[in-house]
Amino acid sequence: MLLAIIIGCEIGFWALLAAGLATRYLLRWRRVSTVLLVCLPLLDVVLLAATVVELRGGATAGFSHGLAAAYLGYSVAFGHGWVRWADERFAHRFAGGPPPKAKPRYAPARTRYEWREFGKATIAWAIGCGALLAMVAMVGDAERTRALVGWTMRLTFVWAVWSLWPISHTLWPARPKDGEAADGGGAAATSGRRGARW
Template sequence: MNGIAWAIVICEILFWVFIVSGLVARYIGKKETLGLVLFAMTPLVDLALLALTGYDMYRGSTATMAHGIAAIYIGVSIAYGKSMIRWADDQFCFYILKTKKKPAKKTGMAFAKHDFVNWLRHLLAFIIGAGLLFLLTNLIGNAERTEAFGQLIRVWSLVVGLDLLITLSYFIWPRPNRRTA
């Protein structure tokens, strides 16, 4: 695994360390401000990854899938960050603090609409990530060194398109309510 791949792993770990630490500070330590500061650290992790990737490319590295995945990571983190924190907060309150009921699973049109909002987040992540890849490609100015970025954008475009088809299918064939007795 190259340095950028390790940086992605470390940044993902740091992301969740800051989230869990923020939840612990907020709910167990009763330190609301400290919790917010820890949550606010998550975008700094993304900026550090972006800086490392840009610096590695600036030094002359040939783009790898890891460089491209760093852009995907940043796009996903920005597009899904707030909802991931909200999800983690809900899970923490349900499983650890036992202060919330487990959220009911969405079905039918409610699920379809929820999934469409998530697809919009996926599209935003794609726009941000592909935009970063496009920017890096143009800044580097060497098609041979950035070939992996174009391949990654093509694959990700396909994934976003397939995700849209799956999302639209929920409007045609709504997810049934499967209650277990």
């Protein structure tokens, strides 16, 4: 059941996002769009509540409970960026907005971009592991929460592998070849430009 809720939350996220942007740019219903987009974080609340209810009901933690914690972490850390990514493309396609800028290819803009993304990954790791440890403390039974402890190791492994990317861009930064134009900063240098307007 919990796995179905996770899938439902993922589908619901993109459905709400599409509906919110469609009502904003196609129907010009700004207030309705704002309400729909503000509802996006409620999906995380639903998932968290379902996980807590199931564990407090005596369930033994399994794969789906760990996945729920990981999903929660990455949704909180990267959710706003996903909304901004979709908003830029809707605005360009339906409201005459500027073309979305690709991520920068060369240092130093690319290096800053990779460290910023890794910062989000660190937030996701912290939230996910925090949720897992909170579940372990709430249940108070090592046998029932063994899978959750294993998930902290999975999330830590993903975080450690992710760290190699910004480190490599710092130690061996990509440079434009002779005659090739350097980046103007791309998406990383313009993070403050118009994005999700809600």
